[in-house]
Amino acid sequence: MLEESILKSNFVGRDGFKWWIGQVGPESCQGDQINETGNAWGNRIKVRIMGYHPQDPIELPDDDLPWAQILLPATAGTGGGGMNRSIRLTPGDSVFGFFLDGDDAQLPVILGAFGRPSFDQPLGPYKQPFQPYTGFTSENPPSAFFVNSEVGDCSGSQVISLPADLPDKLCKVLNEKKLNKFIGDFGEKIGKLKFNKEKLKSSCMALGRVIDIPSSKIPNAKICMTLISSETENMMSDIKKIKEQFNPDAFKEEMSGLFDLEEVQGIAGELESTANELKTVFKPFMDSKVSELQGILKSEVAARKDSAAKHLKILGGGMAASMMSNLEGEIASKANGGIKKVGAGVFAAVFAATKKRSKAKIAAIRAQEAFLPALKSFKAGMPCVLQNVTDGLGDSLLGMLDGLAENVDNFTSCIQTQLLSGITNSIIGGLTKGIMPSIAGISKLTGGLDIGGFLRGKAENLLDIASIFECEDSPPLNPIDVQKIVFGGGPKQAVDSLVDDILSVANKADSLTGGLVDAVQGLSTAGGGLGMFDFMNPSVSVPGFKSPLGECYTGPKLSCAGVKINIFGKGGVGANARAIFGNKIGKGVEAVGSIIGIDLKSGGSGYNGNPFIEIVDDCEQGYGAVAQAIVDQDRNSPTYQQVVDVIMISIGENYPVKDDEEPVVVDHVVVINPGTGYKNDDVIEDSSGNEYKPLVDATGRIVKVTSPDNKKTNVSEIDEFPQLTIRTQTGEGAVLRAQLKPRPEYQGEVKQVIDCIS
Numbered sequence: 144m145l146e147e148s149i150l151k152s153n154f155v156g157r158d159g160f161k162w163w164i165g166q167v168g169p170e171s172c173q174g175d176q177i178n179e180t181g182n183a184w185g186n187r188i189k190v191r192i193m194g195y196h197p198q199d200p201i202e203l204p205d206d207d208l209p210w211a212q213i214l215l216p217a218t219a220g221t222g223g224g225g226m227n228r229s230i231r232l233t234p235g236d237s238v239f240g241f242f243l244d245g246d247d248a249q250l251p252v253i254l255g256a257f258g259r260p261s262f263d264q265p266l267g268p269y270k271q272p273f274q275p276y277t278g279f280t281s282e283n284p285p286s287a288f289f290v291n292s293e294v295g296d297c298s299g300s301q302v303i304s305l306p307a308d309l310p311d312k313l314c315k316v317l318n319e320k321k322l323n324k325f326i327g328d329f330g331e332k333i334g335k336l337k338f339n340k341e342k343l344k345s346s347c348m349a350l351g352r353v354i355d356i357p358s359s360k361i362p363n364a365k366i367c368m369t370l371i372s373s374e375t376e377n378m379m380s381d382i383k384k385i386k387e388q389f390n391p392d393a394f395k396e397e398m399s400g401l402f403d404l405e406e407v408q409g410i411a412g413e414l415e416s417t418a419n420e421l422k423t424v425f426k427p428f429m430d431s432k433v434s435e436l437q438g439i440l441k442s443e444v445a446a447r448k449d450s451a452a453k454h455l456k457i458l459g460g461g462m463a464a465s466m467m468s469n470l471e472g473e474i475a476s477k478a479n480g481g482i483k484k485v486g487a488g489v490f491a492a493v494f495a496a497t498k499k500r501s502k503a504k505i506a507a508i509r510a511q512e513a514f515l516p517a518l519k520s521f522k523a524g525m526p527c528v529l530q531n532v533t534d535g536l537g538d539s540l541l542g543m544l545d546g547l548a549e550n551v552d553n554f555t556s557c558i559q560t561q562l563l564s565g566i567t568n569s570i571i572g573g574l575t576k577g578i579m580p581s582i583a584g585i586s587k588l589t590g591g592l593d594i595g596g597f598l599r600g601k602a603e604n605l606l607d608i609a610s611i612f613e614c615e616d617s618p619p620l621n622p623i624d625v626q627k628i629v630f631g632g633g634p635k636q637a638v639d640s641l642v643d644d645i646l647s648v649a650n651k652a653d654s655l656t657g658g659l660v661d662a663v664q665g666l667s668t669a670g671g672g673l674g675m676f677d678f679m680n681p682s683v684s685v686p687g688f689k690s691p692l693g694e695c696y697t698g699p700k701l702s703c704a705g706v707k708i709n710i711f712g713k714g715g716v717g718a719n720a721r722a723i724f725g726n727k728i729g730k731g732v733e734a735v736g737s738i739i740g741i742d743l744k745s746g747g748s749g750y751n752g753n754p755f756i757e758i759v760d761d762c763e764q765g766y767g768a769v770a771q772a773i774v775d776q777d778r779n780s781p782t783y784q785q786v787v788d789v790i791m792i793s794i795g796e797n798y799p800v801k802d803d804e805e806p807v808v809v810d811h812v813v814v815i816n817p818g819t820g821y822k823n824d825d826v827i828e829d830s831s832g833n834e835y836k837p838l839v840d841a842t843g844r845i846v847k848v849t850s851p852d853n854k855k856t857n858v859s860e861i862d863e864f865p866q867l868t869i870r871t872q873t874g875e876g877a878v879l880r881a882q883l884k885p886r887p888e889y890q891g892e893v894k895q896v897i898d899c900i901s
Contacts, residue, residue, distance in 0.1 A: 158245040165192035165211075165251070167236045169269035170280045172205035178282035179229060186213040186230055188253070190238060191272050195248055198272050205272075211240060211251040232256060233278030234269065258295030266293055352377045353635060354628045364465035365642065367458040371566065372559050373627070374458070378451040379547060379554040382444055389440040391433045448548060452540045455566075459540065460533040463570045466598055467529050470574065473597055474582070474589060478518065481588025486511045517584030524581045532573035539569040546679040550697075553684075557695035561676045564649035571598045571649075599650055633769070634755040636709040648692060652676050655691055703732070703762035703799040708741060710772060710786060711757070715750030718743070718772070718786040722758070723807050723883050724800045725863045737794040738768040739864040740807065740883030746785030750774045756789060760798055768795030773813070788813055790880045794864045806860045808853050809833060810884035812867065817844035818877030825871040829881055831859040837869070845877050854887050 167177075168189040175181035176188055189208040197203045213230055220226035232238065237257040243250040259275075266277040278293055279285045353373045489510040494503035543565050551558055575594045582589065627635040655675040677683045677695045684698035710718040725739035738758065756770040769792040775782040790813060812827070812835060820843040827835040827848060838847040851858050865881040 765798030
């Protein structure tokens with residue numbers, strides 16, 4: 144074997160990039176470096192590196208940790224020209240870096256740091272390596288007059304000082320513990336507001352947004368409808384986040400709790416006066432914050448609605464163009480037939496009077512030519528009609544979005560259909576109003592064509608692919624791919640809004656305006672209005688809501704129990720499954736848990752790859768669960784191109800649990816990675832104590848795992864994600880997943896088999 148030194152170039156950057164993750168050592172081992180005082184030198188700090196340094200501080204004391212150089216960002220400056228910023232790493236920080244000397248691993252360099260997550264309790268002092276601990280030091284101690292936040296992710300609040308001086312009387316009445324708690328609580332709530340304002344500018348707001356990848360094989364109007372639905376859904380989600388973060392009423396309620404001084408001891412008779420004086424001191428500041436919240440809430444909601452309206456106006460223009468294209472085709476067909484009919488009528492009349500075909504032909508041509516100015520005028524006016532319809536959508540859309548934002552809590556599928564119906568009505572009304580004056584000159588040719596009646600007659604009249612007005616570029620899409628992706632959540636099953644349903648609701652809503660005065664209500668389609676829709680009704684989010692359009696309740700979910708598993712994509716159909724819950728907390732309607740397994744009910748057919756798994760919690764309170772489908776690709780197998788298993792990659796938490804959950808046991812074990820070096824006498828055990836036998840091939844790989852017969856063996860039930868442990872002295876690398884099923888009826892263990900042959 145060649146020596147390693149021969150293979151190495153000993154040239155920086157040519158011997159591989161060896162990266163690492165580590166933890167900044169405690170203050171006690173850093174000397175003056177961590178506080179940048181005394182004999183501090185350079186940009187360096189001591190780090191314990193995972194995998195390279197032992198976790199036991201006795202084996203490798205903190206004082207013996209290596210110094211890691213810190214690579215500065217371009218925004219920090221180098222000191223040149225007097226431009227620099229101090230290092231802001233603290234004890235306990237998790238950092239990422241690489242070794243300048245490659246495999247020798249003696250010269251670590253820090254590239255960056257991971258933001259600290261939030262914890263239920265304040266971080267304590269250093270106890271042992273690789274456990275979270277406080278970053279405060281002797282030179283940077285926690286303050287009694289600031290909220291001592293040590294959070295560096297999207298859930299954290301910022302440090303904030305007290306905005307008012309407390310009178311001496313209050314300081315004497317309030318003991319030190321209560322005063323510190325009051326100041327800390329106050330600062331935390333104000334800091335949260337400041338953090339939320341910064342959060343609006345960050346990528347955290349984008350989490351949960353729907354991204355469309357529409358198929359180019361569907362009509363342009365349908366693409367526009369899909370994009371309208373997603374943009375509106377995203378708008379409603381963003382507005383909900385804004386309302387939660389900047390709720391003046393919730394802020395006032397939270398702040399009022401700070402002035403509850405019942406826990407203060409030894410000041411009987413002074414509680415009420417002290418609380419009132421506290422309120423007096425802080426009232427101007429609180430009033431200003433409430434006013435600020437109201438202003439932020441109003442401006443941010445208005446800005447999001449304006450942004451959505453601009454986007455929807457372009458997409459609505461795409462729908463209008465499709466309708467216009469189809470309408471022009473119908474008018475052209477009617478006009479051509481009318482021209483021929485006029486010519487034939489005049490020819491017959493003149494020929495009957497003169498018996499001369501030449502005169503009859505000339506008369507017929509002149510009669511047809513008489514309509515040319517009107518036809519040319521109609522044709523020339525069409526682009527302006529389309530532009531006016533598109534421009535007119537702006538006001539209609541703002542009105543619809545106002546109604547949605549004010550009245551709708553949940554953007555349900557029925558409200559989605561009503562929104563598209565409202566836009567459809569607005570377009571039909573605009574086209575009807577815009578074309579009527581131009582078509583009057585050729586009405587004799589078109590036979591009095593009813594513009595609105597034609598567009599409302601059937602869905603096909605709305606779906607012509609228009610080339611004169613493209614709403615958005617549509618990239619080619621393989622049918623096995625997804626059409627919707629949730630930012631931060633993965634593929635999402637697309638729910639189709641049927642154009643027949645949209646048209647039906649549009650016609651129904653328009654008919655409801657028949658008894659109203661157009662000039663007062665402004666709702667009639669003939670006048671370019673919308674019709675009457677539930678999202679314009681403040682009662683639509685009240686339980687039990689009904690209207691002539693149906694039962695389209697959009698308030699908070701009345702029941703959150705249960706999770707839906709969607710299996711889609713890769714060309715297949717028919718697979719369905721249900722979630723299996725474990726790690727349960729709470730009881731009844733408040734019960735939540737993790738998804739520890741997926742019970743596959745049907746494998747479907749026709750899957751040419753592993754389909755996508757979407758885990759849907761309608762109440763959006765669960766998070767983190769991820770699953771992977773497995774499809775049988777063996778052409779000789781009876782389950783070819785069927786889903787045969789769904790494996791949990793991450794079990795998540797906080798998902799609502801149904802009351803009718805059945806007990807579950809391990810049904811079988813899936814071999815993800817067979818590993819190597821195993822023997823047939825090795826034993827596999829799950830976290831509930833059940834044992835399994837591996838089947839090992841000649842190379843020591845686990846090719847199959849035999850589970851106990853649950854009908855004949857009284858195995859332990861599973862109520863948490865089953866962790867499988869392999870008891871072996873020689874094997875390594877195997878990855879196994881226990882798959883769960885409802886427990887079958889236990890028939891008892893077979894003790895003896897007796898043949899009864901006479």
